[in-house]
Amino acid sequence: MLQTNDNLSRELNELFLMLSKSLDITKTQYDNLTRSYSAVGKYLEEDPELSSYHPVITPQGSLRLGTIIQPINEEDDLDVDLVYRLIEKGPTWTQFELKTRVGNRLKSHSLYKEMLDKEGRRCWTLLYRQNSDNNKERYHMDILPCVAESTYLERFHILNASGFDAQVIDDISIRITDNKCDNYKTSICIREWMKSNPDGYAMWFASRCNIMSQNSRALLENVVPVRKYVENKTILQRIVQILKRHRDVMFNGDKDKPISIIITTLAAKAYKGEDNLFIGLNNVIDGMESEIHKNQDGTYIIENPVNSEENFADKWPTHPKRRKNFYKWLAAVKKDMHEILDGANRIQIQIIMGRVFGKNIIEKASSLLVERRKSKLATGAALLTSAGEVAANTVGKVINTANTFYGE
Numbered sequence: 001m002l003q004t005n006d007n008l009s010r011e012l013n014e015l016f017l018m019l020s021k022s023l024d025i026t027k028t029q030y031d032n033l034t035r036s037y038s039a040v041g042k043y044l045e046e047d048p049e050l051s052s053y054h055p056v057i058t059p060q061g062s063l064r065l066g067t068i069i070q071p072i073n074e075e076d077d078l079d080v081d082l083v084y085r086l087i088e089k090g091p092t093w094t095q096f097e098l099k100t101r102v103g104n105r106l107k108s109h110s111l112y113k114e115m116l117d118k119e120g121r122r123c124w125t126l127l128y129r130q131n132s133d134n135n136k137e138r139y140h141m142d143i144l145p146c147v148a149e150s151t152y153l154e155r156f157h158i159l160n161a162s163g164f165d166a167q168v169i170d171d172i173s174i175r176i177t178d179n180k181c182d183n184y185k186t187s188i189c190i191r192e193w194m195k196s197n198p199d200g201y202a203m204w205f206a207s208r209c210n211i212m213s214q215n216s217r218a219l220l221e222n223v224v225p226v227r228k229y230v231e232n233k234t235i236l237q238r239i240v241q242i243l244k245r246h247r248d249v250m251f252n253g254d255k256d257k258p259i260s261i262i263i264t265t266l267a268a269k270a271y272k273g274e275d276n277l278f279i280g281l282n283n284v285i286d287g288m289e290s291e292i293h294k295n296q297d298g299t300y301i302i303e304n305p306v307n308s309e310e311n312f313a314d315k316w317p318t319h320p321k322r323r324k325n326f327y328k329w330l331a332a333v334k335k336d337m338h339e340i341l342d343g344a345n346r347i348q349i350q351i352i353m354g355r356v357f358g359k360n361i362i363e364k365a366s367s368l369l370v371e372r373r374k375s376k377l378a379t380g381a382a383l384l385t386s387a388g389e390v391a392a393n394t395v396g397k398v399i400n401t402a403n404t405f406y407g408e
Contacts, residue, residue: 012278018365019357020238023069023245030229033080033139036128044084047105053086060198062260065205066233067240072248072358077129078139083198085174089147095177095193096185102145122178146174147190156199164207169306173197200306208268209234236271239281240264246333249358258326262302262312266291282337289330
């Protein structure tokens with residue numbers, strides 16, 4: 001458990017809050033990508049061959065969870081994960097036939113046909129940056145075809161109203177297409193297809209974000225299928241963003257870097273409801289390894305909290321570099337956080353953070369801190385002018401808690 005004095009804890013908390021805000025995608029980016037995925041969704045949902053199965057497209061992954069971050073390089077894409085869900089399917093359709101129908105629908109649109117990448121294992125991918133005239137479309141979209149049972153919608157609305165319930169969360173699982181499955185071209189029974197539960201995972205993550213609060217409904221609004229740009233995020237969402245940024249800088253371009261779902265899951269399991277970002281971040285880092293388990297045969301297990309059939313570390317035996325890189329990253333992030341804590345002054349801390357998270361992003365965070373401090377001071381002066389002694393007490397509290405790392 002991290003121990004700091006109160007002043008240092010407040011200052012580092014504010015510093016890391018500005019860092020995480022600097023990692024957010026902008027509202028313009030958000031509006032562009034949601035406009036694009038809504039257009040794709042509308043086109044797919046209007047497919048006459050599939051319309052009777054109530055198709056709908058929704059986000060999953062980091063966009064759904066509110067943990068999406070800016071790529072470290074200007075030329076890199078944002079990765080947008082989408083679920084294209086049907087309620088039931090044609091009685092003789094296999095995974096292959098469903099995925100082919102979705103692919104054919106995309107190919108029937110002149111623009112999407114040009115954007116379409118080669119078929120992936122589970123998804124169809126639209127490459128916006130490479131094939132769009134709009135330089136703001138710096139992202140690609142992975143579209144996952146899937147099927148839910150007829151009771152899905154009723155059960156989803158019940159759970160969405162009541163909040164996460166581990167006992168019944170499996171009721172909203174879906175079945176996905178995966179061309180590496182032995183039954184990809186043969187099985188017509190969806191219960192024999194691979195199971196996934198993006199809605200359940202989002203609800204579980206919301207419950208972990210909100211572990212110390214009684215108001216679970218308010219937090220759930222952050223992870224329901226995307227409707228609006230959310231600027232204010234929870235401590236856990238910010239922790240995950242910072243951890244992913246550290247990973248991205250450390251493994252720039254390495255395809256065997258620790259995957260986001262492992263980082264997100266371990267961080268959420270290790271989070272204990274801290275309301276200070278820096279303390280929470282360090283406590284999560286210290287607790288992540290204890291959330292990894294090993295079978296008697298030495299197999300590493302990072303269980304999907306809403307799907308016991310899924311092990312997020314299932315590729316580690318066949319890709320040992322991924323396991324090695326995860327533990328290498330975990331050791332590095334622990335070391336880096338302690339170096340930041342031990343920094344002698346704000347200049348040294350800025351240098352360390354620039355190395356760890358990227359110089360440009362730390363300069364941006366520094367600018368946000370200066371603006372925040374000036375705003376606090378200006379607000380305090382206005383209150384003092386208009387509200388006399390009561391305002392004076394308020395100003396004192398604001399000034400005493402202001403960040404001292406990058407102020408004038």
